[in-house]
Amino acid sequence: MPFSNLVLDTSHDVATLTLNRPDSLNALSTDLLKELIRAADVIGGSGARTVVVSGAGRAFCAGVDIAMLSEAIGASNEDEQYAAFELGSKMADAIESIPQVTVASLHGYVVGGGIVLAAACDLRVAEQDTVFSIPEIDLGIPLAWGGIERLVREIGPAMTKELVMTCRRFTAQEAKAARFINEIAEPGEAFGRAHQIASTIASKPSLPIRVTKAHVAEILSGDATRDDAATAMTTLDDPGSVSARETYLTQLSERS
Numbered sequence: 001m002p003f004s005n006l007v008l009d010t011s012h013d014v015a016t017l018t019l020n021r022p023d024s025l026n027a028l029s030t031d032l033l034k035e036l037i038r039a040a041d042v043i044g045g046s047g048a049r050t051v052v053v054s055g056a057g058r059a060f061c062a063g064v065d066i067a068m069l070s071e072a073i074g075a076s077n078e079d080e081q082y083a084a085f086e087l088g089s090k091m092a093d094a095i096e097s098i099p100q101v102t103v104a105s106l107h108g109y110v111v112g113g114g115i116v117l118a119a120a121c122d123l124r125v126a127e128q129d130t131v132f133s134i135p136e137i138d139l140g141i142p143l144a145w146g147g148i149e150r151l152v153r154e155i156g157p158a159m160t161k162e163l164v165m166t167c168r169r170f171t172a173q174e175a176k177a178a179r180f181i182n183e184i185a186e187p188g189e190a191f192g193r194a195h196q197i198a199s200t201i202a203s204k205p206s207l208p209i210r211v212t213k214a215h216v217a218e219i220l221s222g223d224a225t226r227d228d229a230a231t232a233m234t235t236l237d238d239p240g241s242v243s244a245r246e247t248y249l250t251q252l253s254e255r256s
């Protein structure tokens with residue numbers, strides 16, 4: 001089934017996943033959330049090595065679609081309300097579960113659920129004039145969708161409490177200082193920079209990259225029981241890893 005709220009291209013080493021509801025600043029509607037879950041599955045089954053996640057138009061994402069939120073609040077029974085609130089969590093979990101490395105390209109506005117989506121990506125680049133905010137408490141609801149867990153993980157409890165409880169806007173510079181983003185890009189250059197980082201990672205042998213992503217996820221989930229020696233051995237006969245190692249060692253010997 002084609003996508004109508006996003007554009008997905010998995011035909012290159014660096015896949016691109018672009019939220020495509022620019023008229024509503026890529027607000028996360030029910031349909032867009034469902035398409036993101038489906039897109040995550042398509043990416044996982046594709047040959048792409050990395051993914052750049054971005055938004056079309058003048059913002060990355062203005063958060064949950066206000067119409068969807070109003071519908072959820074006004075739903076006639078609790079099961080419907082639960083399903084509506086749970087859909088965002090499912091989306092963030094699906095994006096986080098993509099086995100390839102994901103790089104978020106942030107610009108314009110990154111609001112509420114848009115911050116959760118960005119936090120579900122592995123790396124984040126933001127243009128220097130990007131405006132971030134988490135207005136959920138002003139809307140009378142706590143930040144959901146696994147947002148608190150992800151923010152505590154990325155920026156720690158005190159910054160999470162401050163930004164979520166005050167609902168104040170914050171800048172890309174603050175987001176960088178809080179370690180929410182990896183890099184600040186010039187205006188108009190987040191996508192290009194995110195793509196460069198994604199290309200660099202895509203050029204590396206994919207098995208150790210995937211192992212590293214999975215290892216970090218295990219540590220974050222409190223399951224740090226991996227046997228590093230046994231894991232390292234799984235890469236020894238991997239053709240991509242062997243070829244990378246040979247190139248590296250050849251270049252090293254040529255330098256000395």
Ligand code: COA
Pocket residue numbers: 023024025027028062063064065066067109111112113114135136139
């Ligand atoms: N849900 C649905 N539509 C949204 C939206 C959202 N979360 N955010 C923006 N839009 C729509 C606006 O209604 C407007 O539509 P229109 O052109 O048909 O009137 C369009 O996107 C542009 O938004 P606008 O408010 O005119 O842009 P702006 O540059 O003045 O302000 C924001 C940008 C992000 C500050 C502002 O749109 C905003 O605060 N949006 C709501 C954010 C929010 O509360 N999200 C939910 C909590 S996560």
